[in-house]
Amino acid sequence: xxxxxxKRKREEEEEEEEEEEKEALAVDTWWLDSDxxxxxxxxxxxxxxxxxxxSVLKLHHSLRQSExxxxxxxxxxxxxxxxxxxxxxxxxxxxxxSLPAAPxxxxxxxxxxxxxxxxxxxxxxxxxxxxxxxxxxxxxxxxEGPQGRPIGGAPPSLGSLDLLDPATGCLLDDGLEGLFEDxxxxxxxSELWAPASExxxxxxxxxxxxxxxxxxxxTELKDTELDYLMDVLVGTQALERPPGPGR
Amino acid sequence: MAxxxxxxxxxxxxxxxxxxxxxxxxxxxxxxxxxxxxTVEFNxxxxxxxxxxxxxxxxxxxxxxxxKSHPHSRGEYNVYSTFQSHEPEFDYLKSLEIxxxxxxxxxxxQQNAAHFLLSTNDKTIKLWKISERDKRAEGYNLKDxxxxxxxxxxxxxxxxxxxxxxxxxxxxxxxxxxxNAHTYHINSISVNSDHETxxxxxxxxxxxxxxxxxxxxxxIVDIKPANMEELxxxxxxxxxxxxxxxxxxxxxSKGTIRLCDMRSSALCDRHSKFFEEPEDPSSRSFxxxxxxxxxxxxxxxxxxxxxxxDYLSVKVWDLNMESRPVETHxxxxxxxxxxxxxxxxxxxxxxxxxxxxxxxxxxxxGSYNNFFRMFDRNTRRDVTLEASRENSKPRxxxxxxxxxxxxxxxxxxxxxxxxxxxxxxxHTAWHPNDNIIAVAATNNLYIFQDKxx
Numbered sequence: 001x002x003x004x005x006x007k008r009k010r011e012e013e014e015e016e017e018e019e020e021e022k023e024a025l026a027v028d029t030w031w032l033d034s035d036x037x038x039x040x041x042x043x044x045x046x047x048x049x050x051x052x053x054x055s056v057l058k059l060h061h062s063l064r065q066s067e068x069x070x071x072x073x074x075x076x077x078x079x080x081x082x083x084x085x086x087x088x089x090x091x092x093x094x095x096x097x098s099l100p101a102a103p104x105x106x107x108x109x110x111x112x113x114x115x116x117x118x119x120x121x122x123x124x125x126x127x128x129x130x131x132x133x134x135x136x137x138x139x140x141x142x143x144e145g146p147q148g149r150p151i152g153g154a155p156p157s158l159g160s161l162d163l164l165d166p167a168t169g170c171l172l173d174d175g176l177e178g179l180f181e182d183x184x185x186x187x188x189x190s191e192l193w194a195p196a197s198e199x200x201x202x203x204x205x206x207x208x209x210x211x212x213x214x215x216x217x218x219t220e221l222k223d224t225e226l227d228y229l230m231d232v233l234v235g236t237q238a239l240e241r242p243p244g245p246g247r
Numbered sequence: 248m249a250x251x252x253x254x255x256x257x258x259x260x261x262x263x264x265x266x267x268x269x270x271x272x273x274x275x276x277x278x279x280x281x282x283x284x285x286t287v288e289f290n291x292x293x294x295x296x297x298x299x300x301x302x303x304x305x306x307x308x309x310x311x312x313x314x315k316s317h318p319h320s321r322g323e324y325n326v327y328s329t330f331q332s333h334e335p336e337f338d339y340l341k342s343l344e345i346x347x348x349x350x351x352x353x354x355x356x357q358q359n360a361a362h363f364l365l366s367t368n369d370k371t372i373k374l375w376k377i378s379e380r381d382k383r384a385e386g387y388n389l390k391d392x393x394x395x396x397x398x399x400x401x402x403x404x405x406x407x408x409x410x411x412x413x414x415x416x417x418x419x420x421x422x423x424x425x426x427n428a429h430t431y432h433i434n435s436i437s438v439n440s441d442h443e444t445x446x447x448x449x450x451x452x453x454x455x456x457x458x459x460x461x462x463x464x465x466x467i468v469d470i471k472p473a474n475m476e477e478l479x480x481x482x483x484x485x486x487x488x489x490x491x492x493x494x495x496x497x498x499x500s501k502g503t504i505r506l507c508d509m510r511s512s513a514l515c516d517r518h519s520k521f522f523e524e525p526e527d528p529s530s531r532s533f534x535x536x537x538x539x540x541x542x543x544x545x546x547x548x549x550x551x552x553x554x555x556x557d558y559l560s561v562k563v564w565d566l567n568m569e570s571r572p573v574e575t576h577x578x579x580x581x582x583x584x585x586x587x588x589x590x591x592x593x594x595x596x597x598x599x600x601x602x603x604x605x606x607x608x609x610x611x612x613g614s615y616n617n618f619f620r621m622f623d624r625n626t627r628r629d630v631t632l633e634a635s636r637e638n639s640k641p642r643x644x645x646x647x648x649x650x651x652x653x654x655x656x657x658x659x660x661x662x663x664x665x666x667x668x669x670x671x672x673x674h675t676a677w678h679p680n681d682n683i684i685a686v687a688a689t690n691n692l693y694i695f696q697d698k699x700x
Contacts, residue, residue: 051533054591067343070431070450071481071500072596075537078479079590082533 048087055080263682263697265645267638269323271308272691274636284687286674290354290362293678296324296685297364298692299349303333305366305419307377322683324694328377330419333368345370351436353445355458363422365445369432372447374423374458382410428454428464435485441492448485448497453515467515468497468507483598484544491550494519498555502539506566522564524571534586534595542598547607548679554610556601559583561612561622576622576629579614581652581663594668602677613672616661617688618648634672634686634693645695 055076062073273282281302288297296308309327336345346369355363361378386408390396431449438445446467447454453468468485472478481500488494493509505518526535538558546553547563552573555562559580562572578599582589589595594615601612613619614631622629631648638645651660674687682697 048533051587051590058593067341067432070478071483071540074478074481075500075540075596078536079533082536086533 048083052080052083052087055083265632265684265695266698267640267643267645267693268683268696269694270636270639270691271306271324271326271694278690282690284674284690284692285348285350286352287676287685287687287692288352288354288364289676289678289685290364291356291679293680293683295327295354295362296676296694297352297354298685298687299332299352299366300690301346301348303331303335303347303349303368305330305332305349305352305364305375322681322696328417328419330375332366332373332375333371336370338370350433353436353438355438356442358442365436365438367433367436367447370426370429372425372433372436372456373421374425375419376422377417377419380416380418381412381414383413384408385411423458423461425456425461425464428456434483435497437485437487437495439487439492440490444492446485446487446495448482450481453482453485453495453497455509465513467509467513469514469516483541486544486546486553489546489548489550496544496546496553498541498544500540501536502541502557504541504544504553504555504564520566520569522569522572524562530583532586534590537590537595538586543600545601545603547603548605549607552607554601554603556599556612558595558597558599561601561610563610563624574624576610576620578612578620579618579650581650584653585663589668592668594671597671597673599671599673600675602675604677604682605680611675611677611684613675613686615668615671616666617670617672618650619672619675619686632695634688634691634695636691642698644698 058076059073059080062068062076272284279302281300281304283301284298285301286297286299289295290297294310296310298306298308300306305328306326307328308324311323311325313322332349333347335347337343338345348368349366350369351365351367353365355365355374357363361376364375364377366373366375385392386406388397388402388405388408389399425447429447429449429452431451433447433449435448436445443459444455444457447456447464448468451469451471452466454464455467456464468482470480470482479501483498483500485495485497488496494506495509495515496504496506498504502523504522506520506522507515508519509515511517511519526539541555541557543556544553551566553564553566555564555572556578559582560578561576563574563576565573586595599613601610603610608625609621609623611619611621617634618631619634620629620631631650632645633648649657649660650666651657651662653663656662670688672686672688676685678684684695686693686695
């Protein structure tokens with residue numbers, strides 16, 4: 001469901017990953033042996049290279065999730081940027097055992113990774129915001145229902161202007177009838193899950209109601225009578241007695 | 248104040264001898280993912296203790312009344328109610344499964360016989376009513392004992408229904424469902440001191456709700472950049488001030504805390520106060536930002552201070568001083584040299600919570616290897632304790648643990664390399680008044696009390 005652009009970039013990076021894998025494994029063991037407290041600040045270029053690889057791997061893993069953990073993603077990306085920033089000045093990586101990459105190759109890896117990284121990050125985040133926009137598409141139908149849209153996430157300015165007094169920031173009572181109705185919860189005893197179903201069925205109920213023909217209205221009446229009878233039989237409704245003599 | 252340490256001095260983390268009280272949960276080595284506890288919370292009186300797990304279930308424990316004939320089972324917590332709060336859902340629009348894991352539980356202050364709590368997963372918040380039924384009515388006129396309706400024309404005499412005692416039944420019912428207001432993952436909920444509203448926070452937005460209204464919420468903070476490519480910071484936690492109903496704080500992944508006043512503007516994108524400690528240049532590393540990311544923020548009960556938890560430390564801030572914290576407590580400084588490995592195995596992203604004791608004189612937070620740490624703010628002493636089955640004899644005192652950072656290991660010390668990073672204590676809670684603590688260790692809930700208590 002994510003953009004094709006992302007896939008394409010990933011393919012490129014997967015090739016790079018394979019090349020670096022052999023080196024990464026060997027380097028892993030080197031910096032994992034971290035009893036030495038100075039490891040985190042070890043020769044920056046060398047530490048950066050393996051950390052960079054690791055961070056790219058983490059980024060890929062994060063991006064592959066159907067719904068990435070945004071905090072994890074942002075932290076990894078920021079760390080990657082930090083590592084990149086520290087690597088840029090160094091034209092060549094100092095020789096490290098079992099790291100056969102030539103300086104030139106390292107540079108091009110960096111350059112292409114950088115572009116691929118930015119592109120994949122950008123496209124992912126754009127996708128996230130597009131998806132959000134998509135889920136808010138029904139928003140314009142809000143006028144139909146008296147209670148407004150159950151779907152939240154309204155553009156902040158719109159939501160706030162409508163419902164918050166700009167001066168005091170307090171909830172407005174105007175136009176929100178029933179906002180502070182009786183809070184006795186016994187009212188809701190037979191309405192379990194009703195709010196959720198409201199959320200799933202947007203405005204159209206009201207909209208179609210306005211176009212009822214007389215025939216339809218008749219059917220509706222019969223339906224409600226039927227419901228009433230059903231409820232009585234099932235026992236959820238008390239039987240309403242007809243008025244007796246003398247009343 | 249109940250549970251005072253003796254001698255009239257305020258009870259705190261270290262004047263006391265902490266003892267094992269109870270452990271809840273299975274003993275199996277193989278832990279089912281669904282049973283992993285994801286949140287722990289005492290209610291306002293401390294009589295109820297709620298846990299949420301990855302399987303979307305909520306289990307509530309109730310403290311037993313002290314019984315003179317059984318002085319040893321003083322204040323034990325037993326299961327009061329269990330219910331399925333959230334189910335796994337599928338978002339068809341995005342083709343995503345929404346986890347049922349309970350991220351947070353927050354109790355509402357009790358206003359009548361029933362108890363109310365808010366529980367949330369990544370997307371939906373629910374208000375649950377937990378009520379007791381210990382009587383039932385018998386002798387209806389219109390229906391017989393089986394519930395079948397009686398023919399009204401056959402009734403020749405009327406009787407008054409009477410209430411008869413029955414076995415206690417505790418019912419949990421969902422009273423409100425607050426859905427469809429969060430695009431990103433909800434990390435926090437917080438009930439306002441007005442007892443009418445609450446906030447919910449996800450990675451980029453904070454919404455304000457009225458407890459009675461489910462079909463709309465008000466967005467009060469939005470840090471989503473116009474261009475998502477510019478995203479560099481997310482919201483990690485948020486909480487209302489305990490007394491000032493217009494004030495709340497939220498923390499970020501960059502180690503900053505913003506205090507907002509809802510009276511100043513409808514949209515609180517502009518903060519009233521900004522708390523950040525300048526970075527120590529000598530300890531700067533590639534991981535500086537990750538370890539500065541705040542995983543929890545909690546106001547003190549007094550409302551004068553707030554506490555933040557980042558990866559290696561707990562900081563106490565005076566709300567009147569934004570430039571730096573008034574206290575910094577190291578939780579596991581010995582991990583600083585291991586950050587590379589912890590980054591590799593993702594432990595560096597673990598989100599630890601923290602909590603205050605009733606009088607705000609001590610704070611507690613979790614660590615690895617099922618260790619948890621307590622800091623006494625007055626005496627400046629700290630202690631490391633362990634939640635383990637080995638120390639589970641009734642009323643057995645907990646022995647302080649020590650971690651050896653490196654080099655020679657003394658007797659009774661454990662070396663850093665021997666720590667089990669899969670045994671993490673992320674969630675802890677402290678009884679609001681007494682010295683009783685609840686510590687969640689994966690799928691087990693440990694309850695410890697002090698000896699005097």
